[in-house]
Amino acid sequence: MPRLLVSGFTISLDGYGAGPRQSTTDPLGAGGERLHEWLVTTAAFKRTHSAAPATRGAGDESGPDEEFAARSMTEIGAWILGRNMFGPVRGAWPDESWRGWWGRNPPYHTPVFVLTHHARPSLEMEGGTVFHFVTDGIHAALDRARAAAGSKDIRLGGGAATIRQYLQARLIDEMHLAVAPVLLGSGEHLFADIDLPALGYTCTESVPGVKAVHYIVARA
C-alpha cells in the first residue's frame, strides 16, 4: 500500500510552518519565504520548478540539502494539499479563475487532492497535474490518493493545519522535516497541541545541511 509521506516540510526554529498574515503576495506569510532558502537554491528544486522565483546562491549538489530536496520529489504517485496551500481564496469559490500558485504546468505531475469544504470540478493542468477537490474529509482524500498512486507513495504537502489533522489520525507514515535557522514568532505552528510520542512517532534521524537541519520522524 502506498505510504503517506511528508517531505521537505520546513519549520522555523520556533516551530512555525508559515509566518503570520498569509496573502496573495505573501503566500508563506510574513518572513515565511526565509524558511525555504535551503530548498529553492537546490538544483533539484530548480529542475522541477521551472518558474522558481529564487535563483540566489548556488546549491551544493552533493550535500544533504540537495539530497533531501531530490528525494522529496521522486516516486510520488499522488499529492494531498490543504486548501490554503492551493491558494488564497477562502470560503465558497467565487468562480473557477484561481488555478493554483504554479502557472499552467504545476510541479506535481500527478493527481493532487485538495481538501476543501466547497465543491468544484476537477481541474486538468499541463504536465499531468490534475487538481481534484475533496469535500468529504481527510480519510476520503487519502482513499482517493491511494487509488491513484498505484505502487508509488503519496505526499502530503501541507500546510501545518492539514499535517496536524493527519498526524492526530495517525495516518502519516513518515515525515522529513527541515528546521531553518530563523525565528517567525507567530503563524502556523506545526506541533501545537500535538503529542508526537503519544501518537507513536519518534525522531529516527537528524542530518545537518548547510541551510537547514533535516529530521526524519517516523511511526514506530
Place this chain on the structure above:
Amino acid sequence: MPRLLVSGFTISLDGYGAGPRQSTTDPLGAGGERLHEWLVTTAAFKRTHSAAPATRGAGDESGPDEEFAARSMTEIGAWILGRNMFGPVRGAWPDESWRGWWGRNPPYHTPVFVLTHHARPSLEMEGGTVFHFVTDGIHAALDRARAAAGSKDIRLGGGAATIRQYLQARLIDEMHLAVAPVLLGSGEHLFADIDLPALGYTCTESVPGVKAVHYIVARA
C-alpha cells in the same frame, strides 16, 4: 554591565525544555534526560560536574558540542535559577533540609539567585556557591545578580518558564540553545506564547554538533 545569558539550554525537536511529570527521581521529567546527551558526555561537563551521573560515550573534545559546553561554564559571575530548577519542593519550605540537586559542592561556584515566593535564609555551600532566595521578582533577582557578577556575565539557568519571563521583559541579551533530536510531546515548552522577533530577537548563528544543533539567539 554584565550581560544576562542563557547557555546550553536544550530543547527537544518539538520545543520542550523538560518532559512531563517532573519529580525527585526524574528532575527533567519523563524522557527529559535524553535532551542532554550532547552535554553530559563532554569533557567540559565531566570536569565541572564531579558527581556527573552520565559516563556513557566519549565526548569529542574538539567538536561544537564540546566547545559550547566549555564556553557555557566560563566567565560567569552569578547565576539566576527558577525555583523548580533548585529542587522539587513546591509551596512553602517545610524545613531547610533541601539543599539542591548537586550535593555539597554544586557546579556553580558563584552566588546563585533562586526565584521563589517563599523566603528562606541564604545557603552557603562548598566551593563558593551561595544560594540566595529572592522573593521580590525577576527584576530584583537581576539587580542582585548584576551587583554580584562584577565584570563577568550572569547566566540564567532556567527552567523554561523562568526564561520565558525574562524574555518577555526583554532582559536576556543572548541565548545559546541546543536542539536535541528527540520528541517529548508535552512538558515545559520554551517558546509557547513567545513572539521572539516581536521582542527584538533574531537567530544569528546555527552550528551542528554531533548530538545536538546549537543556535545563538540574540537581541538586535
